[in-house]
Amino acid sequence: MKKFQYHIDAAECRTEERLLNINVSGWCAIDGRDKFDILVFQDSELLEEQNVTRVERQDICSLLKQDGKFGFSFQGVFNLDSINDRIQILCVGAQTFELFSMTKKELLDKAEKLEISYAVDFMDFDKGKCTLRGWAVTPDHAKLRFKVLDESGDSCRIKFKETARSDVSKLFFGSVDYSYCGFDIRLDDWTDNKLILRISSDTHQVEQEISRKQIIKESKKRKQKYLSVTEICKKTKGADIASDAKIFFTKGPAALGAQWRERYASEGGKYEQWLRNRTPGRSELRQQAMAEFPCMPKISILVPAYHTPISFLKQMVDSVRKQTYQNWELCVADGGVDDDTVEREMLKFKKKDPRIRYKKLEDNLGISGNTNEALAMAAGDFVALLDHDDILEPSVLYEVAKALNEDESIDVVYTDEDKVSTDLKRYFEPNFKPDYNPDFLCSNNYICHFFVARKEIAEEIAGFDSKFDGSQDHDFIFRCIEKARKVYHIPKILYHWRMHMNSMAENPESKMYCYEAGRAAVEAHLERIGIQADVVFCPNVLGRYQVRYRVQGKPMVSVLIPNKDHIEDLSKCIDSILEKTIYDNYEIIIIENNSTEQDTFAYYEEISRNEKINIVYWKKGFNYSALNNYGAAFAKGEFLLLLNNDTEVIDGNWMEQMLGSCQRNGIGAVGAKLCFPDGTIQHCGVIIGEGGVAAHIFSGEPGDFIGEFARAQLQQNLSAVTAACMMIKRSVYEEVGGFNEELAVAFNDVDFCLRIRQRGYWIAYEPQAELYHYESKSRGYDKDDVNRIRFQREVDSMQRVWGKVLSQGDPYFNVNLTLKNGQCKLKTSHN
Structure with missing residues (x-):
């Protein structure tokens, strides 16, 4: 065949x-x-x-x-x-x-008729300005025209921008080739009671009437900080009422009010409430300002300015001058050669504060060249990157200096960030980042803002490279980290990325060239560190990348499959491997464990004729760890691939994707993406410290779910992956002593991964290797007394061995997040 x-x-x-x-x-x-x-x-x-x-x-x-x-x-x-x-x-x-x-x-x-499909999925009204956003497509990709008519049927003057909507393109056409099907329409000084949106092609036309009342309602709903009364009634449970009564009688009405504000906040309002509760007050800021560290490094903040709106410029400079840590300098290089408004304002600031340095450039050298001019002005020990229209929290430099004093080997520091509206009134879309995560950084520039690096490293790498303009920060971050002894993450929101029409924060599709520059930056980084790979765009998410690591040579992979009966599952698994797998240098070792059905042994006899398949027999009781250790002793491969018997290969390149990733220096183990038979996610990685020991992330979500920070779709490093499909270097397997046979059923893969991490190796998640896992979605924990006692014993063992690690939280998650039903959620006192 x-x-x-x-x-x-x-x-x-x-x-x-x-x-x-x-x-x-x-x-x-x-x-x-x-x-x-x-x-x-x-x-x-x-x-x-x-x-x-x-x-x-x-x-x-x-x-x-x-x-x-x-x-x-x-x-x-x-x-x-x-x-x-x-x-x-x-x-x-x-x-x-x-x-x-x-x-x-x-x-x-x-079949589809050549009609226009469209949707208006964003409406906003603020200070007389109306904004409509959405998408429109036709099956034949016809060019569409957009008009807005007033109440009299006359055309209104609009500001129109075509935007990319890869989600719509993928839904309608199966690819991102027709992503520019989005629209952004703005009307200034809009006073009518209604408008008519008209979308037309050469052959068809659609219209939608939208009232002023509807637009204002949608705008208010999106900005509201708390749920409506109806939504509160739906959300409140009996347990909440009991909790409220206890809080009221033990802590008083103020504490109850705080609990209500947190519980009944809208998603946006919930974050803003969370942010207010964690922003240092005046007393704490005064204490920070009086603090003296043994080492007081000077931090040079680099700002390339270019036609910066003066109000934005003032707010940016003010946020620097309000820093509680005083040993800083602000280096502004102005590339707006044909405009002196920024110059006039900056000269005023220079007179007020000698720590502000300013240079008017003779030529606009582009974003990299202008930033290099700011770097040339810097006299500090460290340099930090700040966009000309963004805002710093007053404590950001204090937190950086504090970290540098706690560990002198730190060469690079980064913080968490969020986005802020143009008027600085709304804070939203927090980016809670993992600790240093090299595979995630190759998938996207998750570090972004606020980034600080030792100045001698910035100078050693010759600053910014204009070849990567548009994603010059991504390239700069890579090259700094390649030279750094240690990278440190401060898990606090200390940087606010301003959202406005020309900012990528609001309209990431507005600068598609940036993503190509980012892809090139990832390729250049991999080439510098000696990794052969192809970097392509992630098909589902803008500005994200997939790295396809090339397999070096043709090493043998030994697939270990423990099995007891269940031949229907096993045959589906074996057939999918043999029929679909492109990589051909592998063997399959079935570890037979006390099967009783005659059909099982008949099947073994049939498949053992295949030279790739070997069947070995473990005659003791079930112990997943011992079974795999036993099977590994028969393996001929340089790489071991642990696989459950109830899995099925989806895509033929699964083994090659895992092998290419696992071959890299420093990688200990690689996990795959697993889906239930209905296509929903079973495994996208394991978060430790959740649910007492560990939990799967995004379990139960649709298979094409993107997830918070696109983590369901992106390669990244994790604390652990499931052994239902895990590839390990044989040398690493032997170095850590295989699986812990005291953990017969639960947590053996988590313990195994933690021991790999303890030895200094990385665990990688490879979403491009995708399999079905026929494990029941509703299986839950065993209720049998013997199994329950065994499970509790294994929980106790994990807590005893790894209690300190588990209590510290998962470094590849974020201390500000928690898992709730598999989803990343903001951690509050209510959850």
């Missing part, structure tokens, strides 16, 4: 009168090669005009490590009356495989 691999990227149908247009595109391979023909059939008859185009697909060539025209596209027009049964597309080589097949009824059901 030849190995057949394929994927249909898009299948679109549309009708125009009695004609049916069909467009199908994708790729396929037989035994990893392109020796085949793509043939189209109507009612089992070969079409005279095939209209099939074969194309090279660099992504597939890279995947298969083979040049060839693996891609194809078909475009055909059919008379509906001539179709009796179906349209088929076949891949015909040494064998024939079906790529696409739909009956006439299925085609008509799928």
